[in-house]
Amino acid sequence: MSTPAKSEPVSLAAKDIHLSFGRNAVLRGVDLDVPAGTTTVVIGPSGSGKSTLLRVLNRLYEPDRGDILLDGRSVLADDPDALRQRIGMVFQQFNLFPHKTVLDNVTLAPRKLKGLGADAARELGLAQLERVGLRHKADVRPATLSGGQQQRVAIARALAMAPQVMFFDEATSALDPELVKGILALIAELGRDGMTMVVVTHEMGFAQSAADAVVFMDHGAVVESGEPDRLFDGAETERLRQFLSQVL
Ligand SMILES: Nc1ncnc2c1ncn2[C@@H]1O[C@H](COP(=O)(O)OP(=O)(O)O)[C@@H](O)[C@H]1O
Ligand SMILES: [Mg+2]
Incomplete structure (x- = not known):
């Protein structure tokens, strides 16, 4: 399974997904x-x-109906593992291996799945840690880091697979308030660098400043979507107005 050049952004689409x-x-x-x-x-x-929805999009769950397109091409006939290598995922829980160093956490997948040798893996891992500001923590264990730093490691781990798309699922929800901004800034920076991203978050400030589009879901359906300014200033449905009045 060959992947296109790493820096080339790809589109993602879901059509009529039912589950x-x-x-x-x-x-x-x-x-x-x-x-x-x-x-x-x-x-x-x-x-x-x-x-x-995120789990269906990287086929941790198979949809009952509908299609998923990456780069304009349906991925449902592909090997799910190949798809998951193209999509990096960051969750609320960091799920780092406690007995491995930060660097080993970041390089584990590329070594195992891409057969990278020790030296190349170390170089790749250090470059990704540099990207999230944690190169100097390469040789420590995750438990010695703050929650924000651990989440940065989880982001570096995802980036080490050179994903074409990144998913974030409430990536800042478990963090102490003072650590939230730094992670949101890092996610926004990835977006500015041209990564295709789907970000599930309750941080409306982030949605307003960093999103190209906002999608409002309720009861398993998209109720409204559009540019952030339009959605936040001119919600058309009562359900969205009500939701925003609770979270803003
Ligand atoms: N593996 C599962 N088995 C059964 N029900 C599930 C499973 N995963 C999620 N659900 C149900 O799907 C619904 C949506 O959950 P979820 O996608 O986690 O919502 P959200 O992320 O918006 O809070 C909930 O009713 C939840 O109970
Ligand atoms: Mg959720």
Whole structure:
């Protein structure tokens, strides 16, 4: 499976995604259109299906219906592992290996999945740690770092696979308030560098300043979407107005 040149941004689209767990219809016809090199922020109440949508988009769950396109091409017939190598994911929980050094956490996947040798992996890992401001922490264990630093390591780990798309699922929700801004700034910087991104967040300030588009989900469907200014200043649905009045 060859991947296009690393710096070339790719588009991501979802068409009419449906997914039920038993009788619970969690995604009910979701469309998403993320042009190459842009940032889409997904907002919505707890339980509206945001995390499930991200999981379907990288095929941790298979949709009951619908299509997923990367770079304009359906990925549903591909090997899911190949797709997951093209999409980097950062969660609320950092899930770093406590017994490995920071550098080993970052280089584990490229060594295992791309067969990178020790020297090349170290060089790659240090470059990614540099990108998130933590090169000097390469040889320590994750537990010695702050939550914000651990999340930076998790971001470096995702970037080390040279993903074409990045997903962030409430990446700052577990952080102490004073550490949130730094992580949001780092995510925004990735966006400015041209990464195609889908960011699930409750940080409306980030959505307003860093998103090219905002998607509001409720009950497994996209209720409204558009440019952040339009959405935040001119919500058309009562549901979005109500949601914004609770979070702003
Ligand atoms: N693996 C699963 N099995 C059954 N139900 C699930 C599973 N994952 C999520 N759900 C259900 O899907 C709905 C949406 O959850 P989720 O995508 O986590 O929402 P959000 O991220 O917007 O808070 C919830 O009702 C949740 O209980
Ligand atoms: Mg969630």
